[in-house]
Amino acid sequence: MTSLKTEETAHEPAEPPRAGGAAGYAKRWAAAWVMILAALMDMIDGSIVNTALPSIGRGLHASSAQLQWTVSAYMLGFAATLIIAGHLGDRYGRKNLFLLGTALFAAASLASALAPDAGALVAFRGVQGVTAAILMPQVLASFRTMFDGEERGKAFALYGAIAGISTAFGVLLGGVLTDWNLFGWGWRTIFVVNLPLAAVVLILGTLWIPSSRDDGFRGRVDLLGSLVLAGSLVAIVLPLVQGRSNGWPVWGWILLAAGIAALFALAWSEKARRIEHPLLNAGLFRKPTFTAGLLIQMLFYGGMSGFMLAFTIWLQSGQGYSPAQAGLLMVAFSAGAILGAPMVDALVAKLGRTLLILGAAVMAGGFAWVAHAVDASAQQHSSAWPLVPGLVLAGIGLIFLVIPLVNTILSTVTPQRAGGASGILSTAQQFGGALGVAVIGNAFFSTADRGLTKAFVHAAPWAVAAYIGCALLCLALPRKVVTEDPTA
Numbered sequence: 001m002t003s004l005k006t007e008e009t010a011h012e013p014a015e016p017p018r019a020g021g022a023a024g025y026a027k028r029w030a031a032a033w034v035m036i037l038a039a040l041m042d043m044i045d046g047s048i049v050n051t052a053l054p055s056i057g058r059g060l061h062a063s064s065a066q067l068q069w070t071v072s073a074y075m076l077g078f079a080a081t082l083i084i085a086g087h088l089g090d091r092y093g094r095k096n097l098f099l100l101g102t103a104l105f106a107a108a109s110l111a112s113a114l115a116p117d118a119g120a121l122v123a124f125r126g127v128q129g130v131t132a133a134i135l136m137p138q139v140l141a142s143f144r145t146m147f148d149g150e151e152r153g154k155a156f157a158l159y160g161a162i163a164g165i166s167t168a169f170g171v172l173l174g175g176v177l178t179d180w181n182l183f184g185w186g187w188r189t190i191f192v193v194n195l196p197l198a199a200v201v202l203i204l205g206t207l208w209i210p211s212s213r214d215d216g217f218r219g220r221v222d223l224l225g226s227l228v229l230a231g232s233l234v235a236i237v238l239p240l241v242q243g244r245s246n247g248w249p250v251w252g253w254i255l256l257a258a259g260i261a262a263l264f265a266l267a268w269s270e271k272a273r274r275i276e277h278p279l280l281n282a283g284l285f286r287k288p289t290f291t292a293g294l295l296i297q298m299l300f301y302g303g304m305s306g307f308m309l310a311f312t313i314w315l316q317s318g319q320g321y322s323p324a325q326a327g328l329l330m331v332a333f334s335a336g337a338i339l340g341a342p343m344v345d346a347l348v349a350k351l352g353r354t355l356l357i358l359g360a361a362v363m364a365g366g367f368a369w370v371a372h373a374v375d376a377s378a379q380q381h382s383s384a385w386p387l388v389p390g391l392v393l394a395g396i397g398l399i400f401l402v403i404p405l406v407n408t409i410l411s412t413v414t415p416q417r418a419g420g421a422s423g424i425l426s427t428a429q430q431f432g433g434a435l436g437v438a439v440i441g442n443a444f445f446s447t448a449d450r451g452l453t454k455a456f457v458h459a460a461p462w463a464v465a466a467y468i469g470c471a472l473l474c475l476a477l478p479r480k481v482v483t484e485d486p487t488a
Contacts, residue, residue: 028146031209032155035139036162038102038201041109041194042132043163045074046433047170049125050308051327052178052187054316059187062118064445068241069122071309072434076237077129078136079430080230083279083423086137087221090214094138094145099205101135106198113191129430137423145212168334175327219276228266229279233431235259240438244446281420284413290421292476293409297425298432299473300360300401303466305433306440307367310459313444314374318452321384332388336366336395341403348404352480356408357471359400364467366394371460374453401470408477436466 025031049056049071057067089097108128115121140159147155177189185192236259239252246252267285270278284290308330315326347355369390376386406425413421444459 025146025210027208028210030204031146032143032158034201034204034208035098035142036159037197038098038105038135038205039139039159040162040166041105041197042078042136043166044170044173045128045132045194046071046305047167047308047330048174048177048190049074050312051171051174051323051330052190053309054313055178055187055323056118056121057317060115060118060121062121063245064441064448065241065245066118066122067313068309068437068441068445070118070125071305072237072241072437073122073126074129074132075305075430075434075437076230076233077126078133079129079427079434080226080233081130081133082137082427082430083229083420084221084223084226085134086141086419086423087217087277089138089141090217091221093211093213094142095205095209095211098135098138098142098209099202101131101133101138102198102201102205104131105135106195106202107131109191109194109198113185113188142209142212146210165334165338167337168331171330171334172324172327175323175325178323217277221277222270222275222279225266225270225275225279228262232259232262232266233434235262237431237434237438240435240442244442278420280424281417284417284421284424287412289412289476289478290409292473293405293412294425294428296356296360296405296470296473296477297409297428298435299466299470300405300432301429302432302434302436302439303363303367303463303470304398304436306436306438306466307460307463309437309441310444310456311370314452314456318456319377325384329384329387330391332391333395333398336392336397337399338395339392340396340399344399344403347400353408353474353477356401356404356474356477359397359402360467360471360474361397363394363397363401364464364471366390366392366397367460367467368464369393371457371464374460375457377453397467411478436463 053067053070056062056070060066062070085097085101105128108124108131112121112124112128115124140156143152143155143159173193174190177193178187180189182189235255239256243249243252263280267278267280267282270280271282285294312326312330315321315329316323321329344355351358367390370387373386373390406422409425410418410421440459440462443462444455446455447458448455
């Protein structure tokens with residue numbers, strides 16, 4: 001049973017909330033907005049950095065591999081920490097972990113802004129990903145304790161809507177801040193902007209967020225397993241990012257195989273050690289539908305992350321777009337998602353998994369359209385308008401795929417395993433993004449010496465293939481979504 005407790009402020013005693021939440025804590029919506037503001041820092045961070053990548057590369061004289069690591073390090077840090085951070089919040093208190101994660105995220109953002117070279121920025125970005133993973137699981141877990149019934153659905157809907165808008169806001173904000181060059185900081189401003197937001201969250205969060213934890217949480221938290229998981233993910237991505245510049249040495253393939261083997265060994269060892277809260281529940285992977293869903297999650301996020309990396313660099317370094325112009329163009333992608341969102345509920349009820357297949361196919365078609373338009377551009381500074389329809393299509397496809405995906409996957413597992421499955425899916429999303437940046441980034445940079453247009457046209461089919469793979473794997477999912485849990 002989950003308990004919910006509040007602390008007294010210096011001015012007046014807080015109303016003690018009762019389990020069930022909706023009629024309990026009077027400041028629950030104020031607390032929710034504070035936690036969403038903190039989550040927004042993470043939601044924006046991925047897209048805001050993508051827009052600034054070419055400026056970062058010029059400012060720090062970063063190599064192509066270092067640019068890839070600037071994105072991938074954050075995702076790997078997040079993926080390696082997410083599940084264990086959720087367990088720690090359940091045991092030691094979600095408010096404590098949330099405030100700690102926010103403070104550390106601000107510190108890592110400041111360190112990233114002050115990074116003297118590309119290597120330091122990559123290291124600080126990895127730390128930033130770890131700190132984001134500490135605070136993010138506490139947000140949705142706290143929502144479950146603060147709200148119930150219809151209010152809980154509204155809280156999660158609000159969170160989801162802001163998450164969707166944040167992508168468009170992030171790419172545009174990254175461009176505007178980089179072009180603005182406030183105090184001569186240039187791209188460093190995209191990290192500095194987190195500091196005042198974090199300060200507001202820490203002050204208001206201390207006052208308004210109720211303390212909560214899972215009083216029924218028992219058993220060991222697998223800290224050793226978390227280290228193995230982190231090492232495994234890095235071992236897989238490292239040779240893929242560095243392999244091209246090093247001539248694909250034998251040690252890289254050995255390290256890659258060792259990382260994959262370590263993941264399987266971790267899942268087996270947690271079962272053998274009878275870890276009550278495993279990072280990788282081996283029983284889940286015996287379900288073909290769950291495994292297929294996991295692969296879809298990885299391909300979906302990997303294709304998008306890799307495509308956006310190559311597309312952003314092509315726009316700015318290849319076509320001479322300013323960061324703000326590139327960010328404004330990328331809003332077309334989010335506009336497609338906004339257009340498609342109102343149709344999803346009715347379509348998923350009617351079509352079931354066919355909507356996911358359609359979404360993956362439309363996303364593949366949208367990215368293929370963009371690649372064709374890029375290939376057809378015969379001169380520098382060509383018009384952006386031929387790119388817009390493809391970006392809008394890709395955004396519509398994304399929303400058709402991503403909104404029903406998690407509920408469809410979770411409908412294949414028991415309610416008792418839904419929490420662990422959700423953590424694995426979120427980890428797979430971030431890990432897939434890092435893999436996509438590595439694979440598609442390598443395809444892009446390997447032909448960059450022949451011109452960035454040729455490089456993009458060479459890399460884009462990998463993203464298209466990822467979504468064709470998603471469409472095929474969707475055939476392994478159940479025809480209908482059977483879960484009724486709106487918080488899944």
